[in-house]
Amino acid sequence: MVQMVDTDRAAQMRKALVAQLRDQGKILSDTVEQAFLRVPREGFMPADTDLAVVYGYDKPVVTKRDAQDQAMSSVSAAYIQAAMLELAQLRPGMRVLEVGSGGLNAAYIAEVVGPEGRVVSIDIDPEVIDRAATALDATGYSIRVRVLVADAEHGVPDEAPFDAIIVTVGAWNIAPAWLHQLQPDGLLVVPLIMNYVTRVIGFRRNGDHLISTATEIAGFVPMQGEGSRPHKHIELTDATGCKVTLSFDSGAPSDPAQLDGVLTAGTAESWSGITIGHGVSFADLHLWLAWFLNGFCRLSAEQGTDLTAKERWLPFAAVRGAGLAYLMLRDVPQDDAAEFGVRAYGGDAKLAAAALTEQVQAWYRAGRHTVPTFTYWPTGSDHSRLHADAKVMDKTNGTIVISWPALVAADSPSGDH
Ligand SMILES: C[S@@+](CC[C@H](N)C(=O)[O-])C[C@H]1O[C@@H](n2cnc3c(N)ncnc32)[C@H](O)[C@@H]1O
Known part of the structure; x- marks a missing residue:
C-alpha cells in the first residue's frame, strides 16, 4: 500500500476527476465534492496502480480473485462511489454502515458525515479488512471509521440504527437485518x-x-456468505465443439434434457425493425427482458464459437421448450444505427425467436426513454396497497415490484414470470 507518489500530479488528477464527476452528474453536492477532493485515492490502491487508473472515472481496480479468476474484491470505480454517496443522501452527523469494505469509500463517507457522524465498514474477508485498516491508518482516517469482519447478512446490530446503509457488493436478496437496522x-x-x-x-x-428514489447502472462482485445465491448452469456444445453456457438466476427449465443438441438443430433468424443509435445505451432493454421474458438467461461462449459469424451477439437469451434464442445486433449504416435481431436454435426455434422479438418490441413501445421505479415489500409487510396487476419478483425475504411509467398507459407485455 505504501508507495512513492507524485503528490502534485495526484492532486491535479483528483481535481480533474471531480470536475468530470460533476459534469456527468455523479457528484451533485458540495459535501461529496469536498470528500473527493480531500481523500487521496492512491492511498487505498495496490502500490503499483498507475495514477491514470487510480483517478479514472470508470475504472474499478480488482484486489482479489478466486481460483476461477472471478473478481472477489475490488476498489469500486470513482463514478459509482460518487453516485452511491449521493443516492444515500448523506449529511453531516449521520450514522452510516458500509457493507463490503476496502477503506476508500469509508474515508469518503467519513469526510461527508464529519466528526459528529459515525462510519462502520464491514467485510466478510479478514484480508480485506486488514488492508482497509492499514490504508485508513496510513491516510489518517482510522479514528473516524470502525472496520470489522462480519457477514452482510447480519449487519452490525450493536451499532444500529443507521441513517444510511450502503451495500457495495452484488445482492440478490435484501437481508432483513438491513431493514431492521435502518432508521424509519x-x-x-x-x-x-x-x-x-x-x-x-x-x-x-x-x-x-422501501421506495426507490433513483437508480444507477453498475456491476459488482458477488455476495459471499449466507446471502450468496447459487446459479443454475446448462452447458451446451455448438457445431464447432465450443462450449456454450446458459446461466439462470431463476426460472431454469425443468427439463434441460430438451436442450440436448439444440445448437446443432434447426435455426431461425429474425430482425425486429427496432434500431438503436451508435453509442446510445440500451441497458434498460436488459432489465426489461430480465423482468418480462420467460426463460431469460445469460449466455456465454468459448472463444471461437460459431454462434454468430457476422453480427454482434449479446449475452442475453431465452429458452422456450426445445428452443433457444439469443439477441444480436447488425449495423444499419444508412441510419448510423444498429438493429436488434434474434437467432434461435432447436425444435422450438421459431417459438423462442418470436418470444424474444416480441419483448424487444414491447420494450421499444413502452420501456425506452422512461425510468422504472421499484418498491420492496418485506415478508410480513402490509401488501394491501399493492396493485393487483403489479409486476413482482420474489426474493428470499420479500417481494420487489417494478413500475415502468409507460406501462400504465401501454399494453401490458405478455411475459408472465
Ligand atoms: C466491491 S468490494 C467493496 C469496495 C469498497 N466498498 C470500495 O468502495 O472500495 C466488495 C466487497 O464485498 C465483500 N463481501 C462479499 N460478500 C460479503 C458479505 N456477505 N459480507 C460482507 N462483505 C462481503 C468482498 O469481500 C469485497 O471486499
Whole structure:
C-alpha cells in the first residue's frame, strides 16, 4: 500500500476527476465534492496502480480473485462511489454502515458525515479488512471509521440504527437485518440483482417497506456468505465443439434434457425493425427482458464459437421448450444505427425467436426513454396497497415490484414470470 507518489500530479488528477464527476452528474453536492477532493485515492490502491487508473472515472481496480479468476474484491470505480454517496443522501452527523469494505469509500463517507457522524465498514474477508485498516491508518482516517469482519447478512446490530446503509457488493436478496437496522426514514443503497441484471437502487424506508428514489447502472462482485445465491448452469456444445453456457438466476427449465443438441438443430433468424443509435445505451432493454421474458438467461461462449459469424451477439437469451434464442445486433449504416435481431436454435426455434422479438418490441413501445421505479415489500409487510396487476419478483425475504411509467398507459407485455 505504501508507495512513492507524485503528490502534485495526484492532486491535479483528483481535481480533474471531480470536475468530470460533476459534469456527468455523479457528484451533485458540495459535501461529496469536498470528500473527493480531500481523500487521496492512491492511498487505498495496490502500490503499483498507475495514477491514470487510480483517478479514472470508470475504472474499478480488482484486489482479489478466486481460483476461477472471478473478481472477489475490488476498489469500486470513482463514478459509482460518487453516485452511491449521493443516492444515500448523506449529511453531516449521520450514522452510516458500509457493507463490503476496502477503506476508500469509508474515508469518503467519513469526510461527508464529519466528526459528529459515525462510519462502520464491514467485510466478510479478514484480508480485506486488514488492508482497509492499514490504508485508513496510513491516510489518517482510522479514528473516524470502525472496520470489522462480519457477514452482510447480519449487519452490525450493536451499532444500529443507521441513517444510511450502503451495500457495495452484488445482492440478490435484501437481508432483513438491513431493514431492521435502518432508521424509519433511512436510506438503503444496494446493487440489487434481478434475474441476472443489476441496478444500484437508492431506497428510502417508508415504514414497513422501501421506495426507490433513483437508480444507477453498475456491476459488482458477488455476495459471499449466507446471502450468496447459487446459479443454475446448462452447458451446451455448438457445431464447432465450443462450449456454450446458459446461466439462470431463476426460472431454469425443468427439463434441460430438451436442450440436448439444440445448437446443432434447426435455426431461425429474425430482425425486429427496432434500431438503436451508435453509442446510445440500451441497458434498460436488459432489465426489461430480465423482468418480462420467460426463460431469460445469460449466455456465454468459448472463444471461437460459431454462434454468430457476422453480427454482434449479446449475452442475453431465452429458452422456450426445445428452443433457444439469443439477441444480436447488425449495423444499419444508412441510419448510423444498429438493429436488434434474434437467432434461435432447436425444435422450438421459431417459438423462442418470436418470444424474444416480441419483448424487444414491447420494450421499444413502452420501456425506452422512461425510468422504472421499484418498491420492496418485506415478508410480513402490509401488501394491501399493492396493485393487483403489479409486476413482482420474489426474493428470499420479500417481494420487489417494478413500475415502468409507460406501462400504465401501454399494453401490458405478455411475459408472465
Ligand atoms: C466491491 S468490494 C467493496 C469496495 C469498497 N466498498 C470500495 O468502495 O472500495 C466488495 C466487497 O464485498 C465483500 N463481501 C462479499 N460478500 C460479503 C458479505 N456477505 N459480507 C460482507 N462483505 C462481503 C468482498 O469481500 C469485497 O471486499
